[in-house]
Amino acid sequence: MRANVWSGRNTVQVENVPDPKILNDRDAIVRITSTAICGSDLHLYDGYVPSMKKGDILGHEFMGEVVETGRGVSNLSVGDRVVVPFPIACGQCWSCRHELYSACENSNPNAGLAEKAFGHPTAGIFGYSHLTGGYAGGQAEYARVPFADVGPIKIEDDLTDEQVLFLSDIFPTGYFGADLCEIKGGEVIAVFGAGPVGQFAIASAVMMGAERVIAIDQYDYRLQMAANKAGATDIINFDEDPDIVEQLKEMTGGRGPDAVIDAVGMEAAHGHGALHAVDRVKQATRSESDRGHALRDAILACRPGGIVSVIGVYGGLMDKFPTGAFMNKGLTLKAGQCHVQKYLPKLYDHIVAGHIDPAFVVTHRLPLGEAPNGYETFKHKQDECVKVVLKP
Amino acid sequence: MSTKAAITVHRSPDEIRRLWQTEGLRSQHIADSGADVTFRDAPGDRGTEIHVDLGRQPPGGKLGEKVQELVATAPLAKVKDELRRFKQRVETGEIPRSDGTPEGELAERKLKQRPAQPLSEDEREKVGV
Numbered sequence: 001m002r003a004n005v006w007s008g009r010n011t012v013q014v015e016n017v018p019d020p021k022i023l024n025d026r027d028a029i030v031r032i033t034s035t036a037i038c039g040s041d042l043h044l045y046d047g048y049v050p051s052m053k054k055g056d057i058l059g060h061e062f063m064g065e066v067v068e069t070g071r072g073v074s075n076l077s078v079g080d081r082v083v084v085p086f087p088i089a090c091g092q093c094w095s096c097r098h099e100l101y102s103a104c105e106n107s108n109p110n111a112g113l114a115e116k117a118f119g120h121p122t123a124g125i126f127g128y129s130h131l132t133g134g135y136a137g138g139q140a141e142y143a144r145v146p147f148a149d150v151g152p153i154k155i156e157d158d159l160t161d162e163q164v165l166f167l168s169d170i171f172p173t174g175y176f177g178a179d180l181c182e183i184k185g186g187e188v189i190a191v192f193g194a195g196p197v198g199q200f201a202i203a204s205a206v207m208m209g210a211e212r213v214i215a216i217d218q219y220d221y222r223l224q225m226a227a228n229k230a231g232a233t234d235i236i237n238f239d240e241d242p243d244i245v246e247q248l249k250e251m252t253g254g255r256g257p258d259a260v261i262d263a264v265g266m267e268a269a270h271g272h273g274a275l276h277a278v279d280r281v282k283q284a285t286r287s288e289s290d291r292g293h294a295l296r297d298a299i300l301a302c303r304p305g306g307i308v309s310v311i312g313v314y315g316g317l318m319d320k321f322p323t324g325a326f327m328n329k330g331l332t333l334k335a336g337q338c339h340v341q342k343y344l345p346k347l348y349d350h351i352v353a354g355h356i357d358p359a360f361v362v363t364h365r366l367p368l369g370e371a372p373n374g375y376e377t378f379k380h381k382q383d384e385c386v387k388v389v390l391k392p
Numbered sequence: 393m394s395t396k397a398a399i400t401v402h403r404s405p406d407e408i409r410r411l412w413q414t415e416g417l418r419s420q421h422i423a424d425s426g427a428d429v430t431f432r433d434a435p436g437d438r439g440t441e442i443h444v445d446l447g448r449q450p451p452g453g454k455l456g457e458k459v460q461e462l463v464a465t466a467p468l469a470k471v472k473d474e475l476r477r478f479k480q481r482v483e484t485g486e487i488p489r490s491d492g493t494p495e496g497e498l499a500e501r502k503l504k505q506r507p508a509q510p511l512s513e514d515e516r517e518k519v520g521v
Contacts, residue, residue, distance in 0.1 A: 003509065005507075005509065017509045017510060018509070018510040018511060018512045018513075019510060020510040021510065021511075021516065023489045023494065023516075023521045024486045024487075024488070024489060025485070025486060026484070026485070026486060051505075053492070053505055053506075053507045053508065054507060055507030055508070055509055056492075056507050056508040056509065057491075057508055057509045072485065072486075088488075090480075090483065090484040090488070092402070092483045092484055093402055093479075093483050093484075094400070094402045094438050094439065097402070105479070105483075106479065106480045106483055106484050106488055107488050108488075109487075109488050109489060109490045109492075109493040109496050109497050110490070110492065110493055110497070110501075110502070110505075111476055111497055112469065112472065112473070112497065112499060112502050113502055124488065124490065127508065130492045130493075130505045130508070133488075133490045133492065133493070134490040134491060134492015134493050134505055134506070134508045135490045135491060135492070135508055136490075136491045136508045136509050136510055137508070144491075144510065146488060146489075146490075147484070147488075
């Protein structure tokens with residue numbers, strides 16, 4: 001089959017590779033009909049996530065048709081149309097039984113590697129380095145889906161691929177980021193990053209009853225999408241004024257947002273002055289893996305007693321963590337890879353009911369063979385790119 | 393270097409004591425190592441903690457330790473593999489396999505990962521899947 005593989009920093013290529021086969025009873029094989037490039041794939045592309053290997057098939061946002069099932073899969077049949085969640089979860093360990101699917105204790109066969117990096121292993125993830133298992137990803141014609149009796153959601157309604165594809169990651173991830181903010185109604189929520197995950201975090205915060213949602217980015221076209229499609233009430237373009245913390249305070253009558261969502265992660269583009277320059281140099285020389293500017297500003301901007309929700313991906317260590325602000329303001333820091341399986345039924349219902357049409361983020365549609373162009377366009381924000389969907 | 397390893401399995405201590413001796417689940421490696429194995433009720437209905445203590449230092453002193461750490465075949469690394477495999481079999485009924493680590497958790501694979509793409513037929517035969 002054809003698949004998009006990582007072949008070194010800033011290089012992906014579409015190659016012929018062997019077709020996947022059932023390796024375990026609880027596996028299924030899916031013929032992929034739509035797959036997408038995630039912002040977190042850019043961290044792999046840019047070479048900031050350790051334990052990548054030449055030849056790794058990328059992609060963790062995909063959907064398609066079941067073409068084969070293992071003996072242990074009774075909930076799916078050949079021909080079923082499914083969306084596959086990006087975390088691979090066994091459904092039976094203590095973490096899975098407590099809906100902490102991305103902390104699955106069994107699905108990462110490289111637990112020994114992950115332990116060295118993170119202290120504990122976390123769930124396996126499709127196409128996302130060997131620290132999360134070394135699983136082939138979904139930017140391909142076919143994928144093997146382990147624990148297929150737990151993850152995939154069947155699509156039985158008359159919905160297009162683009163309406164449901166993002167159930168695999170970015171819609172639940174954005175929703176999870178808003179969920180961590182414990183929105184009860186009337187809050188002010190600030191969202192750093194108006195990329196695809198940021199858009200869904202904004203839309204979710206609005207659905208949950210936040211009174212004001214402030215989108216922060218450096219690209220006007222993304223901020224316009226946030227305001228016009230996702231429902232942001234206010235926008236900050238930090239390219240015009242880099243002092244985000246002061247702007248947020250001013251916009252909130254000096255209080256600061258009740259909760260702040262970091263939908264940026266390890267390659268924060270913004271920042272001003274010396275600290276950003278230091279981050280750039282340290283990351284480029286691999287002495288710091290995470291450029292933490294968005295997270296630092298999130299902590300400095302959040303109101304005392306508020307919540308900072310981190311859904312942007314980090315991979316290792318960052319410097320200059322603002323411990324003083326964090327401690328003295330009594331902030332709660334919450335984070336995680338989304339527990340997608342927990343949110344799938346509810347979010348699917350939202351789509352069916354027409355509360356949201358996730359397809360609004362799609363700006364680019366390409367055949368799988370043009371994946372390398374897709375990565376470049378997305379990385380450099382060319383042609384007002386927000387989300388690239390690939391068709392195998 | 394620690395000589396101890398532990399894992400928690402989401403089953404009652406009685407069940408774990410029985411499964412630990414069950415053919416197809418029991419770890420021959422841990423049995424042969426003469427390690428001290430104890431089972432404890434985990435707090436809050438989390439199942440059972442399995443504690444393994446090898447109780448002796450690996451041969452070769454400090455240098456031997458370093459060499460074993462590098463090649464990842466240290467007795468303790470192997471014990472951890474075996475504990476994870478036991479937990480996986482008991483909780484999920486199978487050994488999770490990826491394309492990078494098709495044998496399932498294996499200390500020797502840590503530094504020799506396959507690329508994350510499907511195995512050819514020859515490779516599958518070699519791995520036995």
